[in-house]
Amino acid sequence: TFEHRYVDADILRTRFAVAMSNMYKAEVPLYGDLVSIVQGVNQSVLAQDSTNDSVERITLERHGAIRLGSPYELQVARRLFGLLGMHPIGYYDLSIAGLPMHATCFRPRDAQSLSKNPFRVFTTLLRPELLESSEARERALSHLQQRKIFSDVLLDVMSIAESQQGRFTYDQAEIFVDNALESFRWQSLAAATFEVYNTLKKEHPILADIVCFQTAHINHLTPRTLDIGLAQVAMQAQGMKVKDRIEGPPKRECPILLRQTSFLALQEAVSFASSSNQPGELIDSHHKARFGEIEERGAALTPAGRKLYDELFNEAMEVSRTTAQKMDEAVARVFTKYPDTWTELRQQGLIYCEFTPTMKLLPVHLATHDETRGDYLEQLVLAGIVTAAPITYEDFLPFSAAGIFQSNLGDSSSSVMGQNKPYPDRKGLEKSLGCAVLDSNALYASIQRKSIENCAQQLGLSTF
Numbered sequence: 194t195f196e197h198r199y200v201d202a203d204i205l206r207t208r209f210a211v212a213m214s215n216m217y218k219a220e221v222p223l224y225g226d227l228v229s230i231v232q233g234v235n236q237s238v239l240a241q242d243s244t245n246d247s248v249e250r251i252t253l254e255r256h257g258a259i260r261l262g263s264p265y266e267l268q269v270a271r272r273l274f275g276l277l278g279m280h281p282i283g284y285y286d287l288s289i290a291g292l293p294m295h296a297t298c299f300r301p302r303d304a305q306s307l308s309k310n311p312f313r314v315f316t317t318l319l320r321p322e323l324l325e326s327s328e329a330r331e332r333a334l335s336h337l338q339q340r341k342i343f344s345d346v347l348l349d350v351m352s353i354a355e356s357q358q359g360r361f362t363y364d365q366a367e368i369f370v371d372n373a374l375e376s377f378r379w380q381s382l383a384a385a386t387f388e389v390y391n392t393l394k395k396e397h398p399i400l401a402d403i404v405c406f407q408t409a410h411i412n413h414l415t416p417r418t419l420d421i422g423l424a425q426v427a428m429q430a431q432g433m434k435v436k437d438r439i440e441g442p443p444k445r446e447c448p449i450l451l452r453q454t455s456f457l458a459l460q461e462a463v464s465f466a467s468s469s470n471q472p473g474e475l476i477d478s479h480h481k482a483r484f485g486e487i488e489e490r491g492a493a494l495t496p497a498g499r500k501l502y503d504e505l506f507n508e509a510m511e512v513s514r515t516t517a518q519k520m521d522e523a524v525a526r527v528f529t530k531y532p533d534t535w536t537e538l539r540q541q542g543l544i545y546c547e548f549t550p551t552m553k554l555l556p557v558h559l560a561t562h563d564e565t566r567g568d569y570l571e572q573l574v575l576a577g578i579v580t581a582a583p584i585t586y587e588d589f590l591p592f593s594a595a596g597i598f599q600s601n602l603g604d605s606s607s608s609v610m611g612q613n614k615p616y617p618d619r620k621g622l623e624k625s626l627g628c629a630v631l632d633s634n635a636l637y638a639s640i641q642r643k644s645i646e647n648c649a650q651q652l653g654l655s656t657f
């Protein structure tokens with residue numbers, strides 16, 4: 194039929210993510226080693242207990258990161274990811290870490306798309322207004338205006354898809370994937386001269402990385418591990434230079450949010466034109482941008498759960514930030530105050546859950562909703578009529594992202610205005626993006642609510 198002419202966006206997203214993973218494996222062989230380590234760990238964990246997420250999803254699961262320079266680039270990225278069923282969700286302020294940038298995450302939004310493939314891209318945008326040197330700012334802006342990271346072939350095929358209600362035919366999809374990949378491929382010939390690169394790098398190393406290259410090179414692709422502690426040990430055993438601590442919550446019985454660690458950015462060969470007057474003459478140098486990251490995902494927290502998390506995290510950070518070990522100890526100690534059984538987390542409204550009716554029949558004493566009995570849904574869970582599975586956190590953590598960024602910057606001094614003072618500007622990012630970012634809590638809440646409605650319907654109940 195007519196519909197069969199078009200490629201399903203969920204299938205296209207998987208194809209794109211797999212193609213990107215293959216490209217990155219060829220570019221950064223250490224990433225391939227990381228994927229092998231994670232798959233080994235995941236197999237051993239799955240052999241011991243089964244989780245709610247499918248093995249297929251976890252094996253395929255990745256997030257990547259790109260750093261964009263201008264609102265134009267961000268708008269094209271929004272269209273590109275939109276065609277892959279990925280939408281801008283959440284706002285992340287990185288000025289908290291002295292970085293002149295803010296971010297959103299492009300990812301699928303509904304439960305069905307997420308279960309097919311949750312591929313996400315953490316996308317940062319430069320905030321020139323936060324740069325201290327006006328000279329560096331002018332240089333960066335004029336360079337960004339000239340560069341072209343998206344080819345005409347790509348832009349054309351995207352326009353065609355948009356005129357077909359956001360869908361590609363099979364032939365168009367192939368052109369799209371091939372050309373979209375080129376926008377994120379590593380190019381060892383820089384777009385800027387060596388002099389410009391050094392000027393911008395002196396201002397901020399991230400600025401040079403964002404501005405001086407021909408593409409928005411993907412700077413890491415992160416597989417999801419079911420046990421980040423085990424994976425970290427395996428990384429060290431293979432001699433990888435691993436970041437000094439795991440970001441996020443401590444190890445727990447009931448994992449929440451996100452824990453991340455990485456191997457540090459590699460030094461890679463780059464050549465630069467010596468000056469714009471003599472484009473033929475090249476200078477060989479190097480650049481550090483690309484690293485390898487792994488992550489363990491836990492339950493999505495409700496606003497109440499997140500508030501408690503942030504309070505405890507801040508409390509732990511106040512204790513001592515002198516060494517990684519001291520920080521880990523403080524986090525572990527303070528987080529003993531965070532409930533650590535699924536029942537408590539659920540009953541105290543700290544996590545989002547997806548509820549599913551079991552085959553068990555509703556006993557007579559529970560067959561009707563009696564207001565005096567308290568939380569009816571919770572009683573059905575305790576009676577085994579309904580199961581409650583924590584919903585996986587699909588987003589990022591600003592402090593974790595900041596920690597990953599900083600681990601790759603060494604001890605370079607930052608010259609961002611008001612160092613380490615937060616300057617959030619969600620409206621500014623939305624203006625650059627050309628649309629509002631979605632609220633992740635609303636998405637988790639909607640998945641939970643739909644599952645509850647489904648339980649009610651299947652059990653023949655009108656309400657909970």
Ligand code: OOG
Nearest residue numbers: 258259589593594597598
């Ligand atoms: C992104 C760093 C943040 C994460 O997973 O939070 C990050 C970047 O370096 O561009 O990778």
Ligand code: NI
Nearest residue numbers: 258315415486
């Ligand atoms: Ni990452």
